[in-house]
Amino acid sequence: MALGFFLFSIVDTTAKFLTDTFHPLQIVWMRQLGLLAGVLVMMAAQGMTLLRTKAPGLQITRGVLAAASATLFIYAVAYVPLADAVAITFVAPFMVTVLGALLLKEQVGLRRWTAVTIGFLGALIIIRPGMGVLHPAAGLLVLAALFFALRQIASRVLGSADPTRTTVAYTAITASAVLTVPMLFVWQTPGNWQAFALIALLAILAGVAETMIIRALELAEAVVLAPIHYTLLIWGTTWGWLVFGQLPDIWTWIGAAIIIVSGLYTLHRERQAKRR
Incomplete structure (x- = not known):
């Protein structure tokens, strides 16, 4: 899990670097x-047995x-510093808690609701809306976190x-099929071997990182592994x-610290709930 997130940090850095040359949609593709x-x-x-599913729509x-x-993440990271972008996306676990309660009817106690509220306040400290500190694209990061949280909820059901x-x-x-359509309008052929090398690095490391995280989740419970997510900030x-x-x-560090402490407390409560 730790190695997977380390590789994803390289992927995110490479993606941000490539936004100077390529359209974000092409980078995601x-x-x-x-x-x-x-x-x-x-x-x-x-064979095709790999695609047999009980829930094709989901x-x-x-x-x-x-x-x-x-x-959305790559669109935003073109304008927002990488560490700030990563810190804002840490609100995703809180969104999973909220969506789990609303969509899956999971039981969430007062302490966890309090941790969720404090975590969102930490995100507001980082973004500081209306103060012009971060680019407005920071709002896209919150939306990206929401979509990521919905993806996690879908994963719970599909599990x-x-x-x-x-x-x-x-x-x-x-994802590849959906992103292929816009390629007709934004495609730009890499102009030199360095661009090809960075694209190859992006694709290979993303695939390896995703595989490592999936394998980690097969070997251990999500609530045990989830705190490692915060190494992304480092x-x-x-x-x-x-x-x-x-x-x-300093305000980004304070906001990130609040999010991480609140997140670790939420995970602690989830772990206790699983033991009961």
Whole structure:
């Protein structure tokens, strides 16, 4: 899980770098190629049985949500410092808690509702709406987090219906298909070998990272692994400084600290609930 998130930090950094040359939709499409290639290899080995599903509509919806969240993130990261962008997306676990209560009728106690509220306040400290501190594209990151949370809710439902490999296959195929249509209008051919190398790096690392995280979730419970997600802030800050010369201000660190503490408390409560 930790190695998977480290690789994703490199993917995000590469994507931000490529936004100077390519349209965000093209970058997201290229990012999906690594996972799609892995799925095609699995299909060659296992045949069409890989696509047998009890919930085709939900599988396709999950793939669309994956494409939408990734697209919004890369659109936003072209204007927002990498560490700030990563910190804002940490509200996704809180959104999963809220959506789980609303859509799946999961029981959420007062303490967890309090942690969710505090976590959202941490996000507001980072964004500081109306103060002109961050680019308005920061709002897209909140929407990206919402789509990511909806994707996680879909994963919870699909977990009892289909094997993980089937969900991965549908996500890769659906997201690639949805993103292929806009390619007719935004495609730009890479002009040199460096661009090709960065695109190859983006696709390969994204596919490997996704596979590692899926494998980690097969080996251990999500509530045990989820805190490792917060290592993204360390890597986002490091790459943001090394590659783009950007460092978060003190308010971003304060907001991120509030989100992380609230998130860890929420995960602690989920773990206790599972033990009962």
